[in-house]
Amino acid sequence: MKIRKAVIPVAGKGTRFLPASKEIPKEMIPIINKPMIHYAVMEAIEAGIEEILFITSEGKGSIEHYFKRNNKLEKFLKERGKDDLFEQIKTIGSSIEIQTIRQDEQLGLGHAISYAEEFTTGETFCVILGDDLILAETPVCAQLMSISNQYNNNAVIGVMEVANQDTDKYGIVDGIFLEGKKTLKMKKMVEKPSPDKAPTNLATPGRYILTNKIFDCLREIPRGVGGEYQLTDAINLLAERQDVYAHIFIGDRFDTGSIKGYLNATVEFALRNSETRDMMEEIIKDKVERYKL
Ligand code: UTP
Numbered sequence: 406m407k408i409r410k411a412v413i414p415v416a417g418k419g420t421r422f423l424p425a426s427k428e429i430p431k432e433m434i435p436i437i438n439k440p441m442i443h444y445a446v447m448e449a450i451e452a453g454i455e456e457i458l459f460i461t462s463e464g465k466g467s468i469e470h471y472f473k474r475n476n477k478l479e480k481f482l483k484e485r486g487k488d489d490l491f492e493q494i495k496t497i498g499s500s501i502e503i504q505t506i507r508q509d510e511q512l513g514l515g516h517a518i519s520y521a522e523e524f525t526t527g528e529t530f531c532v533i534l535g536d537d538l539i540l541a542e543t544p545v546c547a548q549l550m551s552i553s554n555q556y557n558n559n560a561v562i563g564v565m566e567v568a569n570q571d572t573d574k575y576g577i578v579d580g581i582f583l584e585g586k587k588t589l590k591m592k593k594m595v596e597k598p599s600p601d602k603a604p605t606n607l608a609t610p611g612r613y614i615l616t617n618k619i620f621d622c623l624r625e626i627p628r629g630v631g632g633e634y635q636l637t638d639a640i641n642l643l644a645e646r647q648d649v650y651a652h653i654f655i656g657d658r659f660d661t662g663s664i665k666g667y668l669n670a671t672v673e674f675a676l677r678n679s680e681t682r683d684m685m686e687e688i689i690k691d692k693v694e695r696y697k698l
Contacts, residue, residue, distance in 0.1 A: 412458045417514075421662060432536070442468055449546065452550065471497070512632075549561045562640065576609040577608055579595065612654065
């Protein structure tokens with residue numbers, strides 16, 4: 406069964422990006438010349454997703470606006486012969502159907518996902534967290550979709566290996582490896598275990614394929630860590646009711662929700678782009694020299 410729908414929650418407060426996020430949604434802060442959310446939407450499009458639901462909150466209107474066509478700007482660019490830019494601007498606003506729904510109160514990621522029930526109309530769907538940017542030849546959600554197809558259209562959690570001492574920064578997956586050693590049948594997810602308690606070093610940045618049964622689980626879980634409804638708790642409940650898999654994806658992940666991850670992504674993206682590579686190289690060399698790094 407083809408997975409056609411993606412849910413992108415963007416309702417969080419983005420406190421790590423204050424004061425900027427007081428007025429600009431964190432997701433609209435650019436890496437080079439594209440807002441973070443642009444990369445998440447491109448990942449969905451490249452994976453063949455046809456419809457996206459943004460779960461938003463107050464003050465996030467610019468995200469919706471960004472993905473709408475801007476006829477005035479398009480006309481201006483066309484008249485000035487700026488065909489490249491014209492195509493780029495047009496494509497952003499026309500290549501996918503986008504809906505939005507407002508999460509009234511920020512009661513956690515699990516709570517945010519529960520708003521997607523009507524949108525998903527019983528289908529298995531993909532969740533992309535826009536502040537985890539992942540550069541990959543095959544979009545990560547496409548990698549997970551093909552594992553879901555292989556295993557009966559069940560839920561699949563994207564995981565990556567992290568250093569043993571870093572397990573307390575992530576949700577960590579426990580499970581049994583299947584053939585190929587890249588996919589596991591998940592037993593449970595543990596939130597931020599200390600290295601001595603972590604069952605594995607397989608961390609869960611924000612990529613999930615979820616079945617519709619997740620909505621029953623989200624209704625049943627109590628508030629968890631931080632008084633929030635945790636998606637992790639709902640996934641653990643789901644794993645008690647149907648098979649849930651975890652898959653080690655191929656790709657480089659940047660935690661752009663944190664300042665360090667954001668800086669890292671900015672430098673890396675600039676170095677990977679032929680138009681900015683020389684500039685970034687010059688800047689880095691100059692800084693190394695000047696500050697004796
Ligand atoms: P984070 O834990 O990164 O929270 O949320 P945040 O508010 O975005 O950022 P900080 O930690 O305050 O800096 C993970 C994802 O879940 C979404 C966020 O938008 C982000 O994509 N989220 C979180 C919601 O949509 N609603 C919530 O109630 C909580």
